[in-house]
Amino acid sequence: xxxxxEFKESDYLDWKLPMVEIFETVEGEGSAAGLPTIFVRxxxxxxxxxxxxxxxxxxxxxxxxxxxxxxIIDRIKQYSSRRICFTGGEPLIHGEKSxxxxxxxxxxxxxVDIHVETNGAIDLEPFTKLREDIPALNKKVRYVxxxxxxxxxxxxxxxVTNFNFLGEKDEIKFVIADDEDFQAAVxxxxxxxxxxxxxxxPVWETMPPKKLVGKVLAEKLVDVKVSLQLHxxxxxxxxxxx
Numbered sequence: 673x674x675x676x677x678e679f680k681e682s683d684y685l686d687w688k689l690p691m692v693e694i695f696e697t698v699e700g701e702g703s704a705a706g707l708p709t710i711f712v713r714x715x716x717x718x719x720x721x722x723x724x725x726x727x728x729x730x731x732x733x734x735x736x737x738x739x740x741x742x743x744i745i746d747r748i749k750q751y752s753s754r755r756i757c758f759t760g761g762e763p764l765i766h767g768e769k770s771x772x773x774x775x776x777x778x779x780x781x782x783x784v785d786i787h788v789e790t791n792g793a794i795d796l797e798p799f800t801k802l803r804e805d806i807p808a809l810n811k812k813v814r815y816v817x818x819x820x821x822x823x824x825x826x827x828x829x830x831x832v833t834n835f836n837f838l839g840e841k842d843e844i845k846f847v848i849a850d851d852e853d854f855q856a857a858v859x860x861x862x863x864x865x866x867x868x869x870x871x872x873x874p875v876w877e878t879m880p881p882k883k884l885v886g887k888v889l890a891e892k893l894v895d896v897k898v899s900l901q902l903h904x905x906x907x908x909x910x911x912x913x914x
Contacts, residue, residue: 681779684772685742690715690735692728692761694744696751700902702816702843702871704787708753712744712777714770717761719791721824723849723875729761741769741776754782759789764799771802778808786812787843792819793829800837816843817868821856823849823875835864842868845899849875854887861896871899 692713699709717730727733739747748756756777764770777786790796796815803809817834820826824847838844844865846857854872861870872893874884881900888896 679772679775681776684769685745685776686740687769687772688738688740689744689766689769689773691737691739691744692726693736694747696753698902698906699755699757699787701873701899702787702845703869703897704755704757704785705899705902707755709755709757710748710751710753711757711759712748712763712773713759713761714763714766714773715761716765717791718765719762719793719820719824719826719829721820721826723824723847726761741773744773745776745780748777748780748783755785755787756783757787757789762791762794763788764790764794764796771799774799774802774813775806775809778806778812783812785814788813788815790815790817792817792834793826793831795831796834796837800839814839814841814843816845816871818845818847819857819860821846821848821853823847823853823878827856832864835866838866838868840867843871844868845871845873847873847875848879848884850878851887853879854884858891858893861893870896872896873899873901876901 692715694712696710699705699707713729715729715735777783803813815838820830848854848857857872872884872888874881885898888898
């Protein structure tokens with residue numbers, strides 16, 4: 673991992689990753705919500721959140737296929753969108769292979785933004801260090817860290833030091849399932865967030881969006897953005913590839 677900055681395309685284009693899907697749609701949440709986006713979803717996750725909406729992206733499910741980085745890049749080139757959502761599962765779980773794919777995507781001239789949907793239980797330091805060292809990554813890559821709360825049953829897996837490595841263009845997402853989650857998120861935000869846009873996203877079945885808005889206003893969280901999942905409004909929540 674210490675030699676990530678020495679990657680050459682001839683070294684990594686043949687590396688294979690387990691894949692779930694690559695498709696084009698509009699981004700469903702966060703600062704890029706509504707913008708046409710290419711989703712690159714890799715397989716495997718180190719968490720098992722109770723409310724996960726992509727259980728097909730980790731065991732006991734199996735990858736849909738394997739693809740080399742070169743094949744993934746060729747597939748991305750088939751789409752016209754200029755933005756990529758690198759997601760999973762957990763997109764950074766493959767270590768140097770994840771880093772190499774990020775670099776290959778950043779080298780695509782037509783791509784202007786790559787947002788990485790990471791789960792808060794992966795050490796971000798080597799990835800953000802790589803971003804600092806390589807201009808293409810620094811220009812295009814931003815991290816959306818999904819910090820897990822009590823309702824996920826995975827809060828104890830969160831790496832709190834990751835907040836030290838996030839920058840102004842990064843985002844921190846909190847999925848709010850209930851009142852306990854909301855209070856936990858408020859404590860984390862006030863204690864740990866240094867840089868980045870904070871997003872509060874409701875679990876629709878247990879935290880109505882209207883209620884979440886009221887709680888954000890009552891708590892005077894003036895810099896928190898309430899983020900709704902557009903794809904669940906536009907399409908059936910169970911529909912894939914949208």
